Amino acid sequence: MIFDIDMIKAVYSRYQSRVEKARKILGKPLTYTEKVLYSHLYSGEPQEAFSRGESYVDFAPDRVAMQDATAQMALLQFMQAGKKNVAVPSTVHADHLVQARVGADKDLQEAINKNNEVYNFLASVSNKYGIGFWKPGAGIIHQVLFENYAFPGGMMIGTDSHTPTAGGLGMIAIGVGGADAVDVMAGMPWELKFPKLIGVKLKGKLNGWTSPKDIILQVAGLLTVKGGTGCIVEYFGEGAESLSATGKGTICNMGAEIGATTSLFAYDKNAADYLIATGRSELVTLADNIKEDLRADQEVYANPEQYFDQVIEIDLNILEPHLNGPFSPDIATPISKMKEVAEKNGWPLKVEVGLIGSCTNSSYEDISRAASIAKQAVEKGIKSKAEYTVTPGSEMVRYTVERDGYLETFEKIGGKVFANACGPCIGQWAREGADKQEKNTIVHSFNRNFAKRSDGNPNTYAFVGSPELITAIAIAGDLTFDPRKDKLLNEKGEEVMLNAPEGNELPPKGFEVDDPGYQAPAQDGSGVKIEVAPASERLQLLESFPAWDGKNITGARLLIKAYGKCTTDHISMAGPWLRFRGHLDNISNNTLIGAINAFNMEANKVKNEISGEYLSVPDSARKYKSEGISTIIVGDNNYGEGSSREHAAMQPRHLGVRVVLVKSFARIHETNLKKQGMLALTFVNPEDYDKIKEDDVFNFLDLDQFSPGKSINIELIHSDGSKDIITTNHTYNQGQIEWFKAGSALNLIKQNEAKK
Numbered sequence: 107m108i109f110d111i112d113m114i115k116a117v118y119s120r121y122q123s124r125v126e127k128a129r130k131i132l133g134k135p136l137t138y139t140e141k142v143l144y145s146h147l148y149s150g151e152p153q154e155a156f157s158r159g160e161s162y163v164d165f166a167p168d169r170v171a172m173q174d175a176t177a178q179m180a181l182l183q184f185m186q187a188g189k190k191n192v193a194v195p196s197t198v199h200a201d202h203l204v205q206a207r208v209g210a211d212k213d214l215q216e217a218i219n220k221n222n223e224v225y226n227f228l229a230s231v232s233n234k235y236g237i238g239f240w241k242p243g244a245g246i247i248h249q250v251l252f253e254n255y256a257f258p259g260g261m262m263i264g265t266d267s268h269t270p271t272a273g274g275l276g277m278i279a280i281g282v283g284g285a286d287a288v289d290v291m292a293g294m295p296w297e298l299k300f301p302k303l304i305g306v307k308l309k310g311k312l313n314g315w316t317s318p319k320d321i322i323l324q325v326a327g328l329l330t331v332k333g334g335t336g337c338i339v340e341y342f343g344e345g346a347e348s349l350s351a352t353g354k355g356t357i358c359n360m361g362a363e364i365g366a367t368t369s370l371f372a373y374d375k376n377a378a379d380y381l382i383a384t385g386r387s388e389l390v391t392l393a394d395n396i397k398e399d400l401r402a403d404q405e406v407y408a409n410p411e412q413y414f415d416q417v418i419e420i421d422l423n424i425l426e427p428h429l430n431g432p433f434s435p436d437i438a439t440p441i442s443k444m445k446e447v448a449e450k451n452g453w454p455l456k457v458e459v460g461l462i463g464s465c466t467n468s469s470y471e472d473i474s475r476a477a478s479i480a481k482q483a484v485e486k487g488i489k490s491k492a493e494y495t496v497t498p499g500s501e502m503v504r505y506t507v508e509r510d511g512y513l514e515t516f517e518k519i520g521g522k523v524f525a526n527a528c529g530p531c532i533g534q535w536a537r538e539g540a541d542k543q544e545k546n547t548i549v550h551s552f553n554r555n556f557a558k559r560s561d562g563n564p565n566t567y568a569f570v571g572s573p574e575l576i577t578a579i580a581i582a583g584d585l586t587f588d589p590r591k592d593k594l595l596n597e598k599g600e601e602v603m604l605n606a607p608e609g610n611e612l613p614p615k616g617f618e619v620d621d622p623g624y625q626a627p628a629q630d631g632s633g634v635k636i637e638v639a640p641a642s643e644r645l646q647l648l649e650s651f652p653a654w655d656g657k658n659i660t661g662a663r664l665l666i667k668a669y670g671k672c673t674t675d676h677i678s679m680a681g682p683w684l685r686f687r688g689h690l691d692n693i694s695n696n697t698l699i700g701a702i703n704a705f706n707m708e709a710n711k712v713k714n715e716i717s718g719e720y721l722s723v724p725d726s727a728r729k730y731k732s733e734g735i736s737t738i739i740v741g742d743n744n745y746g747e748g749s750s751r752e753h754a755a756m757q758p759r760h761l762g763v764r765v766v767l768v769k770s771f772a773r774i775h776e777t778n779l780k781k782q783g784m785l786a787l788t789f790v791n792p793e794d795y796d797k798i799k800e801d802d803v804f805n806f807l808d809l810d811q812f813s814p815g816k817s818i819n820i821e822l823i824h825s826d827g828s829k830d831i832i833t834t835n836h837t838y839n840q841g842q843i844e845w846f847k848a849g850s851a852l853n854l855i856k857q858n859e860a861k862k
Contacts, residue, residue, distance in 0.1 A: 108386050109195070111389070114168075114257055114260070114392065117168055117260060118396055122399055124147075124150075125141045125399045128140065128145075128152040131152050131153070132155045135406050136403050137303055137340055137406050137413055138400070139370065141259075141399055142261060146261040146278075147163070147165060147166065148165055148166040148295035148296075156300040159301070159302045159415075161299065161300045162839045163297070165297075166261075166296070167296055169194055170262070170263055170287050170290050171265070171266075172198050172287060173247040175751070176265035176266060176284055176687070177199075178645070179688065179756065180265050181198075181232075181235075182646075183288045183852050184235065186650075187288060187859065188859040189293070189859075191235055191631070192237055192292075193290070195238075196237045197255070199240040199245070200228065200239075200240060200241055200242040201246045202527070202532060202534070202684055203527075203685070204243075204528070206495070206524040206525065206529035206535045210504075214243050217242055217527075218242055220685070224644050224645065224688055225242060227638065227645055227688065229241075231636055233625075234628070234632075235631060236631060238624065238625070238626060239625040240623055242623075243527070244622060244624065245500025245503070246464065246526065246527060247264065247266055247269075248266070248272070248355075250500050251271065251272055252275065253502055256271075256275040257381075257393070258275060258276030259276060259277070259373070259396070259399075260278070261279070262277060263279070263286060263296060264279065264282070265282060265287050267281035267362040267749050267750040268360075270361050271355045271356075271359040271466075272355070272358070273355070273358035273371060274354035275351055275373075275377050276377060277370065278338070278368055280298070281774055283750055285850070301367045302415040303337065303416075304329075305341075305414035306339055306340070306419075306420065307342060308349075308420055308422055309343055309345050309419065309422060310423035310424075311344075312422050313422075313423070315441075315575060315589060317427070317475070318353030318354065318356045319356055319357075319573075321422070321425065322356065322361065323360075323428035323429075323430045323438055323570065325357075325418065326438060327428070328418060328438075330436045331363060331365060331435065332770070334364035334365045335770075335772065336365075337366055337367060338367050339368075339370075340371075341369065341370070341371050342372060346371055346372070347376075348422075349376065350376055350380070352380065352469030352470070352472070353611075357369065357371075360466060362553065363554065372402065373400035376611070378393070380612065383612045384617060426441060427440070428440055428571065429444055429570065429575070429585075431555045432547075432567035432568055433555060433567070434555070434671075435555055435570055442588060444588070445586035448585055453547065454545055454567055455547070455584060455585045455586055456547065457580060458492055459494070459549075460490075460549050460576045460579060460580025461530050461548065461560075462494075462496055462550070462551045462576050463496050463497030463551065464499065464530075464531040464552045466531075466553045468499030469499070469503065471611045473496075473573070473609075474512060474608075474610050475574045475607040476577045476607070477512040477515045478607045478608045479577040479578050480516050480581075484519060488581055490520050490580055490581045491581065491584075492579075492583045493522075494516065494519060494522070495522045496522070496524065497527070497529050497531070498523070498526045499526065500622075501619055501621070504523075505620060509618060531550075531554070532681075532684075533558070533560060533561070535560055535561050537563075540561040541562075541563075543564065543565050544563070546563075547567045547568075548566055548568050548569070549579050549580065550576060551570070551571060551572060555569065556671075556675050556748065562681055569585065582594055589604045645689055646689040646690055646691060650856070651759055651849040651850045653847065654783070654846055658805070658806040658807065658808070659785075659804070661736070662735070663736075664801075665723065665739050665758075665763060666712050667741075667795075668698070668703070668741045669701075669703065670742055673748035673749075674747070674748040674750075677698055677754035678696055678753040679700055680749070687753065690753075696757075697727065697761055698739070699724070701723070713801070716730065716735070727762055727763065731762030735762070736765075737763045737764065738764065738804055741767070741768035742768065743768075745769070745772065746774070746779075752778040755782045758784070759850075764784065764785060765804075767787045767788070768787075769788065769795060771786060776837070780851075781850065782850050783846055783848070783850040783851075785809075785846065787834040787836050789834060791833070798822065799822075799824055801824075803822070804820055805820070805821040806820055807820065807831070812846070817833050817834060818834050818835075818836065820832050
């Protein structure tokens with residue numbers, strides 16, 4: 107079955123003419139990224155050449171995808187927009203609320219029991235507004251999108267930062283906040299600053315223990331967690347053509363870890379083979395008709411330095427398996443150097459748990475290659491020294507790999523199979539003993555490894571690698587194990603080695619599934635009633651944020667000056683807090699509780715200037731709000747990196763924060779702040795961060811002249827009576843300033859809808 111085939115036909119029918127028009131306007135050969143972007147302009151045919159990194163552009167995405175944790179707030183906002191139906195094909199995927207504890211069946215049933223109110227809400231809203239609903243157990247959003255919805259040359263936005271996974275099939279797919287999703291579902295344009303372009307040329311071919319995961323692990327090491335900010339990464343070269351479609355999906359998935367807007371590969375034979383294997387032969391026929399424009403122009407490949415803002419070259423022939431971490435996905439270490447680096451840094455060498463799967467690495471190829479290592483361990487009499495878990499990405503993959511015997515192979519080395527859901531990757535892991543906060547090491551094939559990310563323990567050192575390498579390291583129980591040269595002792599005391607992994611890109615007997623878990627919406631949802639109990643702890647209808655009064659903010663106080671890395675996990679933790687994602691007031695009780703206060707280097711302990719006491723961040727914010735005092739958050743570099751969760755913007759807004767002032771922002775978070783009517787500012791002089799004191803009073807001097815490109819000056823009044831004036835920058839255009847004036851982008855939508 108091909109979903110939304112008429113929409114895809116419409117995209118393809120206009121695609122080539124728009125590409126040709128863009129080529130004439132720009133007067134040069136086009137990258138693949140430019141072709142997809144210019145073919146999705148909200149205005150239709152291209153009329154002008156946009157400046158990379160400068161022009162704000164309105165786009166018309168083909169579809170919207172939401173996962174259950176972020177869908178709650180997105181749909182609560184959409185309900186206020188006054189629309190009868192979504193304007194573009196949209197889906198909701200129930201994958202984030204399933205906690206991994208015992209095993210797939212019991213964990214899934216427990217999730218249904220605990221989250222029934224939320225699942226019923228999401229299903230009913232989906233039914234009413236024409237949204238497809240993927241039930242709990244159907245799979246992780248990105249894997250399900252890859253198997254069913256991604257198509258070459260398309261554009262999709264999704265309320266999860268790993269939406270770019272679909273780039274493995276040649277789609278520009280971008281992670282956004284829920285307010286962006288609301289705009290598109292309401293039929294409005296979606297705004298994005300036209301990205302800069304990073305080209306990654308892949309030479310040679312992977313071999314032995316090296317996998318597609320190692321490509322993005324090395325790229326992360328080269329670019330760091332913020333090196334791709336404001337950029338789209340386009341992969342090309344003979345090495346790119348040799349990779350499986352799902353391998354490319356893995357690379358695009360983890361592009362989120364370098365801050366990239368998205369990543370993508372050109373359409374090729376491997377993409378076509380995957381589309382056919384997943385029942386989309388008709389789509390392949392359509393794509394083949396325009397295949398020359400589902401990739402960059404040949405001149406781009408011949409001279410990439412002329413067409414990309416930055417070019418990176420990686421030789422796959424000599425690429426090593428990598429382990430990235432701990433505590434950041436860009437700390438890249440080739441496995442040959444792990445012993446030296448780990449011992450130097452004092453990392454725990456004993457591996458307690460190896461975890462494979464997730465939205466990043468749970469394809470048939472991933473599972474079959476990992477299973478080939480587990481099979482060798484069984485045959486050679488090697489017992490796994492670490493615990494081992496498998497998290498399938500979708501019911502289709504799970505059903506197929508179980509049919510082909512791979513799950514049974516994992517069970518023979520003590521493996522535990524979790525539900526088809528995010529689980530440990532996002533902190534939904536009830537790991538026994540994690541509450542003791544003991545120093546330990548785990549290895550996994552997920553995408554992120556921030557402190558506390560998997561199990562809530564700040565002393566868990568998590569390292570990211572390919573499923574096959576993670577399997578080998580789990581069997582060895584040793585972080586420094588290099589399977590290419592190191593030997594293991596089997597039960598007979600014999601020294602044995604593991605051979606390089608083997609596997610199939612696609613199942614030889616084809617994919618198979620009994621019940622994929624999809625629920626189609628009603629043809630006419632006008633009669634569907636959506637009820638939210640006033641006393642619910644899980645769901646809360648939204649109230650509009652107040653509009654700006656047009657005056658300077660004065661007498662504001664500092665809520666927290668965050669020190670160092672402050673991700674969306676620090677601002678709005680996941681794990682057990684996911685249960686409150688549909689209740690803004692309740693989830694606001696976790697606001698910034700993970701951030702480190704620069705004045706005492708402690709988490710969740712800030713001085714409140716009303717009482718003089720040290721309080722939790724949420725308690726201090728609520729105290730200021732009750733007194734009508736505006737508050738400000740100050741942060742460091744790349745503030746808000748990580749997830750797309752707009753709760754990290756909505757919660758401070760709800761608690762009375764008016765301004766976030768930092769050295770630099772992560773892209774999605776800055777947009778989310780703007781959408782929620784917040785003032786997102788950056789220091790003109792980053793050293794001014796040091797001028798801000800715990801008890802300062804903030805007076806804005808020229809916010810009443812808020813306009814595009816105009817700096818904003820803030821007066822700091824220190825407790826000793828001295829003053830400093832700091833200058834700040836912003837990236838608001840006139841449309842975004844209108845969001846600020848209205849109090850939020852949603853407020854503006856409602857105002858405009860009311861005028862019709």
